[in-house]
Amino acid sequence: MFKQACRLLTLFSLFTSPVLLASDWQAETSNKHLVVMELFTAEGCGLCPPAEKWVKQLPDKGVTNEDIVVLNFHVDYLDEKKGWVDRFASPIFTERQKQLARLNLFQTVYTPEFFISGEVLHDWRAHGLEAIDFVSDFEPEADIALHAQLAGTTLSVDTTVTVQDQENREHSQVYLALTENNVLSEIRGGDNAGATFNHQYLVRAWLGPYPVKKDGTTELKTQIPIDKDWKLVDMSLVAIVQNMENGYVLQGLALPLKD
Template sequence: MVVELFTSQGCSSCPPADEMMRELATREGILPLSLHVDYWDYIGWRDHFAQPQFTIRQKSYAHAIGKRTIYTPQIIVQGADFLVGAKPMHLADMVMHQMSAPPAPVDLTVTREGERLSITAVPEGPLPPAMRLQVVRFDPHERVTIERGENAGQVVDYSNIVTEWRPLAEWNGLAPLAVTVDARGPESVAVILQAATPTGPGPILAASRLD
């Protein structure tokens, strides 16, 4: 299960949500991913983990559900359940809801072959007509001393900081898919299969992680 957090070092409401990600990172079967957005950089502290593409991804989710405004912190569970703010009980309910759902009928397999990843997706039943296979690279842990902005003076531990989120292939699920990708670098790697809707990202169907 994938839990995305849109966060920023310049957001005073975000440290409690960052702590929630640290707790989730210790749990089996859950892949929390911290995506740092750049739209708070103007208020006095530049988040050096932030990338414009993560702001674009958050906006794409908002568009997919008919929203015009984006917020931090925002948590999205399995591409389907949305939560604004650091609300542990609400998040626990969302995680339980997704964990109790039947898995998507697809076998996603990722193996490391030297400096490359071999990825296969095999349909095992009806799937959405449009899906996107993506590779995510992330740093498992960083500690940051924030010197300016709303969180000035705080030392914050961040978990699973996304450094790259890249599409690999579009897939209609009618035949098996096989892809290889470069796996060099120190970061951990995850592969995510997600439904693609006409308005934006849809539910995440499968994910696999390699450290």
């Protein structure tokens, strides 16, 4: 009898394991405007560790994930200048920084550089918290809903966006990102040789832009492959809606991919 029960349990596990391996997450924005902070950094940049540390300490200063969405982009233009190749850097991330610079009417980029909901922040030490608090008081101008399902190594994402105001509808686009926390990296060259980074909000994937329909609504279905080296429990799916005429980020949403 015991052996028969064991065989039944084994058969039950085989038939149910595909269901148990699938994960499902969803979230949607509220009537609160979430600040979207984009940090552009590089492991070869000697001035960048304090900026990353400042971001990591934001919860200690009263700024939590209920107030802000953070994207930490690693750029590639320092790889040949600092004697250290940043394995997290991408030309796609560099282009994002240049795009934001152009929207702010600047021709140069640098590290570390912060943008708060699309606007460049020149002195993050002195004015960072003030800028976050200021933008937090704005009314949200878009609504976002995210639904993500993981099957195997593919994340299937359903994104629904509704944009208010006709001008926003004419100029807005949607971007998606995957970020990861607690990514350790030992630096053996460049300005930070000998240091160990613990990267937070590290952008692993950046997708878009996706257009917004004339009536202000958008429904996207996206497939994102998950690399075997990524720790899903430390990852979040991020969506932002940005007016590409003036650069202002209308709303953001981060969906943690953990049970």
